Amino acid sequence: MTTSYYGQPVIKEPTWTPEIPFYLFSGGLAGASAPLAYLAERRGNDVLARRAWAVAFAGVSVSPALLISDLGVPSRFLNMLRLFKVTSPMSVGSWILAASGGAMTLAAADALLGLFPGLGAVAKPVSAALGLPLSTYTGALLAQTSVPVWHEARRELPFVFGASAAASAGAAATVLSPVRAAGPARRLAIGGAVAQMAGLFAMEKRLGDLGEPYELPPAKTFKRAAQVLTLAGTATIAAGAGRSRAAAVAGGAALLGGVLAERWSVFKAGFQSARDPKYTVAPQRERIASGRSRGASRKVPA
Amino acid sequence: MTLAVQTYGPEARARRGFFTDTSVCIGCKACEVACKEWNHVPDDNQGFSGHSYDNSVDLGADRWRHVAFVEQPKEQLGPIPSAPGNGLSTYQDGDSLRWLMASDVCKHCTHAGCLDACPTGALFRTEYDTVVVQSDICNGCGYCVPACPFGVIDKRESDGKAWKCTLCYDRLKDDKEPACAQACPTNSIQYGELGDLRERAEKRLAQLQGAGAEKAQLYLADDEDGVGGAGAFFLLLDDPEVYGLPPDPIDPTYDVGTTWGATAAAALALGAGVVAAALLGGRGR
Numbered sequence: 262m263t264t265s266y267y268g269q270p271v272i273k274e275p276t277w278t279p280e281i282p283f284y285l286f287s288g289g290l291a292g293a294s295a296p297l298a299y300l301a302e303r304r305g306n307d308v309l310a311r312r313a314w315a316v317a318f319a320g321v322s323v324s325p326a327l328l329i330s331d332l333g334v335p336s337r338f339l340n341m342l343r344l345f346k347v348t349s350p351m352s353v354g355s356w357i358l359a360a361s362g363g364a365m366t367l368a369a370a371d372a373l374l375g376l377f378p379g380l381g382a383v384a385k386p387v388s389a390a391l392g393l394p395l396s397t398y399t400g401a402l403l404a405q406t407s408v409p410v411w412h413e414a415r416r417e418l419p420f421v422f423g424a425s426a427a428a429s430a431g432a433a434a435t436v437l438s439p440v441r442a443a444g445p446a447r448r449l450a451i452g453g454a455v456a457q458m459a460g461l462f463a464m465e466k467r468l469g470d471l472g473e474p475y476e477l478p479p480a481k482t483f484k485r486a487a488q489v490l491t492l493a494g495t496a497t498i499a500a501g502a503g504r505s506r507a508a509a510v511a512g513g514a515a516l517l518g519g520v521l522a523e524r525w526s527v528f529k530a531g532f533q534s535a536r537d538p539k540y541t542v543a544p545q546r547e548r549i550a551s552g553r554s555r556g557a558s559r560k561v562p563a
Numbered sequence: 564m565t566l567a568v569q570t571y572g573p574e575a576r577a578r579r580g581f582f583t584d585t586s587v588c589i590g591c592k593a594c595e596v597a598c599k600e601w602n603h604v605p606d607d608n609q610g611f612s613g614h615s616y617d618n619s620v621d622l623g624a625d626r627w628r629h630v631a632f633v634e635q636p637k638e639q640l641g642p643i644p645s646a647p648g649n650g651l652s653t654y655q656d657g658d659s660l661r662w663l664m665a666s667d668v669c670k671h672c673t674h675a676g677c678l679d680a681c682p683t684g685a686l687f688r689t690e691y692d693t694v695v696v697q698s699d700i701c702n703g704c705g706y707c708v709p710a711c712p713f714g715v716i717d718k719r720e721s722d723g724k725a726w727k728c729t730l731c732y733d734r735l736k737d738d739k740e741p742a743c744a745q746a747c748p749t750n751s752i753q754y755g756e757l758g759d760l761r762e763r764a765e766k767r768l769a770q771l772q773g774a775g776a777e778k779a780q781l782y783l784a785d786d787e788d789g790v791g792g793a794g795a796f797f798l799l800l801d802d803p804e805v806y807g808l809p810p811d812p813i814d815p816t817y818d819v820g821t822t823w824g825a826t827a828a829a830a831l832a833l834g835a836g837v838v839a840a841a842l843l844g845g846r847g848r
Contacts, residue, residue: 265804555788
């Protein structure tokens with residue numbers, strides 16, 4: 262039982278609106294679709310490549326709209342690019358997203374409409390490369406806060422988000438592509454889903470008691486939904502998506518739902534973790550008791 | 564002792580701050596009122612919290628000073644120090660309670676999580692080493708809100724921007740003390756150059772410890788803590804969490820290297836995963 266001031270939170274809950282977990286999803290979807298599209302094209306699989314470029318473009322177009330709508334003063338969205346600041350994942354991420362948006366739009370224009378082929382030839386590998394940090398920086402975005410359940414998972418969150426980005430990109434391309442062309446997408450979906458489950462397991466181990474918000478509603482509800490949908494989707498893709506388009510669509514859709522629910526569970530757990538002062542105070546008291554504190558309080562005069 | 568953050572060169576002024584000596588706070592809330600008046604901070608909760616005399620509840624976008632009221636029943640306490648003349652009459656026989664009152668404020672950290680997190684540069688460090696939001700630049704992204712280890716800064720619903728104590732930057736420019744400090748009738752809130760305030764605080768801590776206040780402690784008065792020392796520091800009569808303060812706050816930016824390392828490694832792993840998925844099945848499959 263930790264002491265608190267009338268049970269009031271010590272830190273503030275994030276002010277982020279529901280747009281943010283949807284952005285975590287759309288950003289990751291775009292980020293992992295771009296390298297999938299690029300490599301598929303390089304391997305001569307244009308059928309898959311065109312669809313993955315379309316997904317990347319869709320994801321990277323929706324993302325800024327979601328982020329701008331979350332701002333308190335949306336008309337000032339360009340202030341995000343006033344500076345570049347490595348201590349702020351929000352700043353670094355804004356630049357990554359802005360660059361990805363430009364590159365993926367040009368890449369999709371070339372791949373889908375045949376526009377600007379010269380620029381497209383440059384934009385495609387650039388998109389593929391930028392997609393990787395676009396998929397994982399959102400882990401840093403959450404981790405670099407004082408929210409205990411996010412900050413203490415700083416080593417795992419980027420892996421979890423990168424893996425779920427892979428799973429969602431693979432799932433989307435599996436849904437959209439003919440079975441014959443979707444081999445790489447299926448492998449990415451299954452590999453990403455397995456890696457996501459492994460990452461979540463590692464995160465839970467790291468958090469220990471601090472991970473309790475994941476076992477409380479509403480995060481728990483999203484977590485259970487994520488587990489069920491991810492397992493069902495992955496199993497369906499593994500078992501049937503190589504033969505049946507229906508299985509590919511069903512499995513891919515379930516896995517997409519699983520990834521989205523996973524983003525929501527992480528988002529919601531952070532709010533719960535900020536709201537209850539025990540998650541802030543207890544680990545800090547533990548640091549003090551074990552001599553690992555940085556020492557904010559001093560009873561002995563200097 | 565390095566008091567200054569030293570980002571201003573010759574324009575830098577001596578670091579200013581608050582020493583809040585909670586042992587002489589009487590809970591009059593003049594600081595809350597003076598702050599609202601001077602800074603045009605909008606009104607907020609007009610209701611009844613049920614938490615002793617505290618109806619403003621916490622710091623936030625519309626509360627830049629907040630007075631906490633802690634009631635501790637006699638049976639929870641050890642020996643109660645009340646030597647006459649030391650300003651320690653916190654225990655009231657009639658109520659069988661010890662009253663702790665404390666005026667909380669933005670800490671103006673040396674390593675400020677809010678400032679590190681701000682992507683627009685709206686949050687900046689002044690020549691007095693205080694931390695201030697420029698409301699004409701803030702776009703209300705809200706990233707500073709969960710970054711602060713003390714839960715100080717928050718987004719105002721009416722205009723969507725982040726707000727917090729400015730340590731009366733406008734008054735400092737005119738060589739005036741901040742409104743809360745000027746209004747404080749007991750000198751619980753002391754304003755001045757940080758070096759002077761720290762010296763004063765040491766004397767007061769020694770005096771209180773000498774009078775038997777065993778739990779009296781200075782909070783954020785040193786440079787080695789998790790925020791590199793604070794411009795606003797406190798003398799508390801009990802543990803920080805009793806007043807709603809974190810006992811070992813750390814600026815999340817201390818770990819930014821680890822976080823970026825994990826982010827880069829995860830990006831590379833994702834790249835390897837996509838390459839493996841694309842290549843394993845053979846051409847076009």
